[in-house]
Amino acid sequence: MPRSRPGTPSQYLPPAQQQRPPAPPGPSGGGDTARGEHTHSEPPLPLPRRAPDGLAESGALAPRRPVQRSSVRGQVLDALRTALVEGELAPGEVYSAPVLGERFGVSATPVREAMQQLALEGAVEVVPNRGFRVIRRTAEELAELAEIRALIEVPVMLRLARTVPAARWAELRPLAEATVAAAVGGDFASYAESDRAFHRAVLALSGNRQLVQIAEDLHRRAQWPLADGQAPRGRAGLVADAAEHTALLDALIAQDLAVVQSLVREHFTGSA
Known part of the structure; x- marks a missing residue:
């Protein structure tokens, strides 16, 4: 029979393998009120609670979203939009994120993220393994x-x-x-x-x-x-x-x- 790991409450084992304490005697002195029925029910597992000040009950810091730095992606997106409107990024041309990153003095990641947003806006299209092509508008x-x-x-x-x-x-x-x-x-x-x-x-x-x-x-x-x-x-x-x-x-x-x-x-x- 599998054994629970040290420090693991037996209540986390499958129901068939849990060790239940004997039921209190019923009116007739037995542990069962009827054949095949068990009167003992275990209390439900407590739901995790969060302290109002954002601390867990143990005093440890509760998980939070990471602190966001100034949005480099947003700045790159604004710069790309300006370049598009002013015609610096030519329609039909393909631009790679690393090359544009060098131009703006940032890594390729925020450029790629900004270009993905421009793709959603219909300004560019993704060219697999190459970069992004500026859409030709009519x-x-x-x-x-x-x-x-x-x-x-x-x-x-x-x-x-x-x-x-x-x-x-x-x-x-x-x-x-x-x-x-x-x-x-x-x-x-x-x-x-x-x-x-x-x-x-x-x-x-x-x-x-x-x-x-x-x-x-x-x-x-x-x-x-x-x-x-x-x-x-x-x-x-x-x-x-x-x-x-x-x-x-x-x-x-x-x-x-x-x-x-x-x-x-x-x-x-x-x-x-």
């Missing part, structure tokens, strides 16, 4: 993204135009002005970020976080370069888009719904 794909964004954002913006007070719209003025500054300066990366920030702030007024997240993903996908490496819209196009942001805010603050509807629809149609 004007048709950008038009499809613009159509989807319009289906999501236009109804929400029109609803918000009827419900959000003018003072709340006025608070978004700095975000709209940031898009104008980036567009006039020809800073495509800064414009991409400020453009998303403006739209994100507008949609956030709906209180629907899922909507904001989905719209943000679509917006980012629409900003990746075309197959020729050029930005989806040139400098003049960015300036026009930024001007629509400020004009839209003016109409929202004035509660001019007709102008709001015209500007919102034109903004997405023009971005196709």
Whole structure:
């Protein structure tokens, strides 16, 4: 018969091998009330408890997640996104994580993790044993993204135009002005970020976080370069888009719904 290891309670053995103490005598003086029935039941094993201060009952530190350092992966991801928007990473070209790691002065691991995120965002694709290829985008794909964004954002913006007070719209003025500054300066990366920030702030007024997240993903996908490496819209196009942001805010603050509807629809149609 197998024996329990030293220090191991017998209650951890299979039930058939556990040594039970004799049952207390019943009314008739026997240990069983009926033939084949045993009246003794063992107490259940105690559930592990955790002390309120995060210490185990024995005084040892309870397991915790490791302390996170400053996100190198996040910094690399931001740098890669900027390089993509500015055309430094050419569509169709394959880039390896070690080579990019040398460029950014980091190991290949955070680069690989960042590239995996970009693959989820539709900016690159994995090339086994080689690295990551920048996706070649077409004007048709950008038009499809613009159509989807319009289906999501236009109804929400029109609803918000009827419900959000003018003072709340006025608070978004700095975000709209940031898009104008980036567009006039020809800073495509800064414009991409400020453009998303403006739209994100507008949609956030709906209180629907899922909507904001989905719209943000679509917006980012629409900003990746075309197959020729050029930005989806040139400098003049960015300036026009930024001007629509400020004009839209003016109409929202004035509660001019007709102008709001015209500007919102034109903004997405023009971005196709």
